[in-house]
Amino acid sequence: MQDNVPEADPTIDTEPLARWMDAQGLPGAGEPLSATFISGGASNEIFELRRGDAVMALRKPPRKVPKGRNEIMLREYRVIHALNGTDVPHPEGIAVCDDTSVLGSCFYIMGHIDGFTPMGDLPSPFAESEELRQQMAYELVDGIAKLGQVDWRAAGLEGFGKPEGFLDRQVDRWLAHLDKIRFRDLPGLEEAGAWLRTHTPKHFTPGIIHGDYQFANVMFHRDAPARLAAIVDWEMATVGDPLLDLAWILMTWPDPGEDRNQGYVDYTGMPSRDELMHFYAQRSGLPVDAMDYYVVLARFKMACVLEAGYARYVQGGADNPKMAMFGDVVLSMASRAKQLAESSTLPATA
Numbered sequence: 001m002q003d004n005v006p007e008a009d010p011t012i013d014t015e016p017l018a019r020w021m022d023a024q025g026l027p028g029a030g031e032p033l034s035a036t037f038i039s040g041g042a043s044n045e046i047f048e049l050r051r052g053d054a055v056m057a058l059r060k061p062p063r064k065v066p067k068g069r070n071e072i073m074l075r076e077y078r079v080i081h082a083l084n085g086t087d088v089p090h091p092e093g094i095a096v097c098d099d100t101s102v103l104g105s106c107f108y109i110m111g112h113i114d115g116f117t118p119m120g121d122l123p124s125p126f127a128e129s130e131e132l133r134q135q136m137a138y139e140l141v142d143g144i145a146k147l148g149q150v151d152w153r154a155a156g157l158e159g160f161g162k163p164e165g166f167l168d169r170q171v172d173r174w175l176a177h178l179d180k181i182r183f184r185d186l187p188g189l190e191e192a193g194a195w196l197r198t199h200t201p202k203h204f205t206p207g208i209i210h211g212d213y214q215f216a217n218v219m220f221h222r223d224a225p226a227r228l229a230a231i232v233d234w235e236m237a238t239v240g241d242p243l244l245d246l247a248w249i250l251m252t253w254p255d256p257g258e259d260r261n262q263g264y265v266d267y268t269g270m271p272s273r274d275e276l277m278h279f280y281a282q283r284s285g286l287p288v289d290a291m292d293y294y295v296v297l298a299r300f301k302m303a304c305v306l307e308a309g310y311a312r313y314v315q316g317g318a319d320n321p322k323m324a325m326f327g328d329v330v331l332s333m334a335s336r337a338k339q340l341a342e343s344s345t346l347p348a349t350a
Helices: 015-023 070-083 130-149 166-179 189-198 244-248 273-284 291-314 321-343
Strands: 034-039 045-051 054-060 094-095 107-111 206-209 219-220 228-231 239-242
Touching: 054 070, 070 094, 070 107, 094 189, 107 273, 130 206, 130 219, 130 244, 130 273, 166 219, 189 291, 219 239, 228 321, 244 273, 244 291, 291 321
Parallel strands: none
Antiparallel strands: 034 045, 045 054, 054 107, 094 107, 206 239, 219 228
């Protein structure tokens, strides 16, 4: 009987990679190349590259490339490269490869970020200081305030998304996504969707949106004061309504007096939802008076997205035990979307 042996970390063949890097004129030409696995899973893998004095990072799909993943790699790179030279903290886009013969998939090379992602216990000095945690919250919001102000056309992102009718499409898009796998009733979801249809803002200022903006998808510098080092994981990015990124933060953010130890972050000492909302308005110049709409939409969308993962788990199509927890989260998001819709004083637009 064979003992259970931990699965080895993924590797990449550095010889063809080094040849490709030399052909692109990247730093360290002719020097030995090392590639060390940093993190990854079913969707992406990240490696640290060292060559001479140069330190970079490579992002690619896993060896068994999921359908559509190569295209997502190219799309991600297009965003981070477009952000080069802006004030948005992000990994510098260095080079991209669409030739799958090099490593078996598309991949891109980006700047290496020395920092931490605030999940679980925070490192010192942030763990000991409520003032620093407050700074972290404002830095998180400042990141998307800057992102939404980037001139996306001048940055070369014309055609990257479809901002015309972006909000009008949201309910139908996510219900269609849900209908493909729907296997149970989700109380509150239909009511939230109906409310969204009648409260859709008539106008918005299009901008780049991250699409999954939260503490899990940013990195901070390791020392005080709190400073955002990079926004990462751009696979959901598009051009749409930037206020949806703010709502993605606010939809689960606990106010003082609520449970501030929920989820993967300790929110003790961090600002309230209203404080973050008004800070965003001040930094971005965008109006936040219809934020109830965006938070209902964020909860509605989250319920639809997570239900797809939960359905795969229930039906045996996924073995990630974390997906089992999605079931209750979906029900909570649908219920909370309906609750906010019913309590909101936002006037109807249709």
